Amino acid sequence: MSEPLQERIAQAMADLEATQAAVARAQADLSHASATVRSKDRVVEATVGAQGELTGLKLLDNKHQSMTGPQLAASIMEAVQQGRAQMAHRVMDTFAPFTQPGPAGSARRGVDVDWNRIFGSALSGESRAGSSRPGRNRLRDEIAEDDESAG
Template sequence: MTGPLHNRVEQAFAELQSTQAAIVGAQQVLAGTSASVTTRNRALTVTVDAQSRVTEITFHSGAYRSLAPAELGALLVEAISEAQGEVVSKTMGMFQSLLPAGARLESLLAGSFDPDEMVGEALRAAQTPLPGEPGFRKQTTNPNSTEDHDE
């Protein structure tokens, strides 16, 4: 099988393999990802892993002993939340580049991502003629222009 359709299928398959390899690589990097935050008074440091689980709390001095229980609790909650936010940002940055154009990781995580819209966009793109194919239309350099030119 040769021709434009065959070339598209081969290109799509190559892109799929590349994306799969990138996902595996990102997962391996993610496995070693963590974030650590030291409180502003330097009394303690909290470390969380890629799943936002607290893996370590380090008290740097005996200063925490002079804190009221509520104050120590507030410091811990603040440090844990900040460390979790950092690791989520790192994770999102790692995986955002692997998503299809227009897909936002935030919308996937929030459950507001519309896969039907993504599939519709992909189908429209797949049906668009490529350069050299009959029906290919090149847009002008003026983004406000509604005229297209056949190539």
């Protein structure tokens, strides 16, 4: 037999409060998070905050003095993009549990998040070492492109 309505409501409220507390903890943890990365040529070190903002930039060992402006700009852009991608993935990993349905019997349904819309260019054109978890829509896009090219 099913539980009385009052018990189900109480359980749903407890689940909601637990989820709200977990989200608040995740937000607090991320408010102090950052990623520091170096460009491949090891000329630039960029630090990026949880919202993708550039919080630090270092030119290492005066290597930049032998570079042209466009070369230095490319190194800076590369390091910043890598940092933004790292932080975007960290945010996605932190909030992933809230995008999944709750355990059996739970009222929590999970939230469908469009990470590409949230992070934009931070997720495009980068690859994370050891990760095979691209954006949700990227696979659909590739399937659609395969269908179009086959026709």
